[in-house]
Every structure is written in C-alpha cells, then in structure tokens.
Amino acid sequence: MNQPQKNTPKKPMTAITPTREDDFAGWYQAVIKSADLAENSPVRGSMIVKPYGWALWENMQKTFDPWLKDYGVQNTAFPLLIPVSFLAKEAQHVEGFAKECAVVTHHRLEADGKGGLIPSSKAELEEPFVVRPTSETIIGDAMSRWIQSYRDLPLQLNQWGSVMRWEMRTRLFLRTSEFFWHEGHCAFEDDAGATKDCLTILDMYEKFFRDYLAFDGYKGVKTAEERFPGADQTYAFESIMQDGKALQAATTHNLGTNFAKSCGIKYQNRDGKETFAHTTSWAFSTRTIGALIMIHGDDDGMIMPPRIAPTQVMIIPVMKDDTQTSTILDFCDSLTRQLKSKGFSVKTDNRDMRSSDKMWDAVKKGIPVRIEVGAREVEQGQVTCVRRDLGKESKKTLAVHEFVETLPQILDQIHDSLLSKSTALKTAYTQNLKTLEDVKSFYHAEGKGCVKVPVSLLQDTGLEAIKETYSLTARVMPFEDEGQTVLLAKAY
C-alpha cells in the first residue's frame, strides 16, 4: 500500500496508493503509514504514536502551552481513574459518557490455571473506577475544596494527558479509544467570566490553527443538540477536509453552574453570600493531526505546516562515488549547524540508502523544504532546494548564504500557501442555501461538502429526515453570520 505500484498509464505515479480520489479513507491510512506517524497497537482501538508523530504533537504542545500560561492558566495532573460515583453526579454528563467508559473493577490478578491471568475474585473494588473519559467531575471535586471565596477566582487549570472513550469504530488520530489532548478546566464568579473564557480560548485555538497548523475553519456556537453533555453552551472550531467532510478541531464549553451544583463548587461572593461558581472546560486533541493530514496532504503523502513540522529542512547528500563523500557530508554538516544556530529544525539524511529513496521519504513525511547537496553544490557553494507543497517543479539552486537568509521567507510562503488553500477548500465546500428543498437537491445531485442554511430551518420538522438521509449533522452556527446560519455537514 505504501509502495509505488504501477498505476494505470494515464495517471502520473504517486507516492501514495490509493489516491485521494480513488479512496479517501484508504489514502488517509496510507499517508499515516508512509509518513511513519502512528500505527495500530495490540490494544483494540488504541494507537501507537510513533516518534515522528509524537514529535509533531510535542511541537503543538510547545507552541500552545506557553499561550495558556501567559493567559493565566496553571498546569496540573489529576488521576487517570475516577470514582464511578463522581461521574454519576451530573445527570447530562452521565448520560453522555456512561456508555463509553472503561471500568476498573479489580486490583489484583491471579492465575486461571490455564497459564493465563484473571482478575482475582477476592480483589474486587468496593467502588469501581472509570478510566477518565474527561475530567470535569474529579477536577470539580477538587475545585469544591479549593474555592471558598471570590478571592479564589478565577481558578484556571489545565492538564496534558490522555483520556479513554470506548468508541465503536476507531480510526488512527481521528477517533481512538485512548487519545491525547489537553483539557482546561476553569471556574469564574459569573457567567460573563465563563463566557469570556470560552471565547478567549476559542480565539486562541483559531490563532493556533491558522498561524501554526495553517488551516482555516468556522468558529461558532453549537446547536443545543450538539452541545457537550452538561454544558449550557458549546463553542467550536469546525474545519473542512479535502473530501468535503467537517471535523471539529477544538471546542470550549460554558458549563454554567451545572457542575458547580453537582460538585459543590461554591464561594462567598463580594456581598458575603454563598454563590455557585461558573465553570468552563475546553480541549483539542491528537485528532488535529488527522485534520492536518486531511487538509494539507496530497497524493504523495503528508505535508507538514512549516511552523509545527518536526523537521523543517531535510538535507539530502547526493553522492556519486566514495571520493566525494566526506566533502559533501562536511558541507551538509556545516549547513546544518548554520541553520540550527538560527533556530531551524534541520536534519541531514546520511543513511546508507539511495538518494532518490531518501527524497521520497522526505516527500512522504511532508518535510517542508528539501535540500539536495551533491558535488556540484559543494563546488559552487550552492544548495538545490525543493518545496514540498509545490513539488519538484519548484526545484531551485541558490547560493548557500542566500538560502540561509531567505529560509524564513520560504517557510512563511509555504505556510501562507497552505493556509490560503485551506481557506479556498472551505469556501469551495460551503454552499449557501436557503431552503430544505435546496439542501435536498444539492445532496441528491451528489453535492459534496457542507451547506450553510438559515438557522430557522432547525425549527423545520422536515430537517430530521434530510439529516438522516444524507448523514448530516448541525456542525456549528458560525460567528461570521452572527448566528443567523447553521452549517450542516457530514462529519468526522
């Protein structure tokens, strides 16, 4: 699947088979495999994030975490296991998550007499734990003790970790039983504080996605139906994939006083009266890696946005015979040091492989800039430079100093180009329609992508059937239309 195959003569050879057009889901998996981002594990539904994929996630954390701290958020670590009784506290919340919880019921194993191990019947827990599907309840419990006075507010907490939701159908990055994320949990004096928090964080997400991950999307409010279980209001950033489906890249929730009431988060207000705090929670997950793939990737594989790419520049030595090896490698080495000292993430691929294979490897991994250094370049003090997003047509030879000086611009150009492609994708896959009939005929005619319709259609009893028929859901009511429209789409 990750190997080149003889495509039909008409199509140019691609590094990835199947192509996006042939089979989008198959293409998606092939990209992950070819880029060596992640793989399935022996644990059903749980992935192994491989070093290259994890490096990407680490870069996301490194970028985003300081923003949170700057805003006033403090990092914490709460237990992986949550007492079942905690989860049971908030009615909506239970209903939302109970059916996808992994439960820990024992604390000891014993031999089953057949060479295996089973939970010991003598070691059953009095109260089972659930592996956290999200941490509102256990953090809420702590908040109820930590918050006494309005002086303790706002309390802004976050943790980087993983959670588990027992999903029926899993797909690498997009939906796995265990997934990695950050989860912010904050408490405020009033609704104004909580709402402002949700919107501030949502803006932060948008900035992160646009300025670092180079993708566009719709910021807005979720419909009542699509709200987080236990939230008064859910905000989201919805992005559009190359197959026209929507993907929720991040959400923020105004939990109102729902969790404050169920967890007992009360404080004495400025008038000395006991008052419930207003809490929020917000998150983005390793799912955004799936979004990166489906937004930027092409038939040659991954395309990493330069500002988040684990490796921004891959230097490929092109050796003809042994006599040149050391001078070429020295040249690469000095170039690497030069670029590293300027803060770029650079690698020289000096593996003992054919150079053309190394080039394809860099292509499939989506490394933004590829540099080829052979005898010619060494002699002339030049480098040959190729942009991943534009392919071999963009191959250019530059003097070394010129390359080093312009690299920031090259990376910015790649970023800008990816972002504007993503905006174009979003626009091309959004139809502005007025009536249910329009929606029906659009999808009936095999229309691909999302439709934006007046919010009043949510009231229309005919909408359900259409949503059902075409597997649509209400994604978000975009801010750009001031809540007057709602985006309907198939979604990941």
Place this chain on the structure above:
RNA sequence: CGGGGCGUAGCGCAGUCUGGUAGCGCAUCUGCUUUGGGAGCAGAGGGCCGGAGGUUCGAAUCCUCUCGCCCCGACCA
C-alpha cells in the same frame, strides 16, 4: 452493535469455488555495475497460510467456534 469485505514471508497480494510438495511482486542479504525524482543483472535467505476444534489417507482450501483489521451505518473529540 447491524450490513459488507479481509487476515497467506517485513509490506502488498495470488492460490480457497473444484482438498494433493507454499507462490508472485516489492523489501532484505551477497556480488558487480549504477546514483541529481522510486536503478540493472546474477544469486540467496525468509512461512505453524490469524487462533482453536472438527471432517479426511491428506486441509491455506471443506465445516464449527473464536480473535483481529478495514469500509458503510448507529455513537462520538
């Protein structure tokens, strides 16, 4: 959990209908020639045919049961 597909060498697959010595391509290893977008020739190694039971002289192939993966739904970040 429903409907469909699939588990055979590291990867991708054929062989299964019609039971009879385990195959192909790529990758790997060796040698020589090559090297600027997936090199050529010659040779070599590699398998409990997902697992467990059956039927049979004989099972990758037939039967039963299981486990896992993929796609489309339902559920969802």
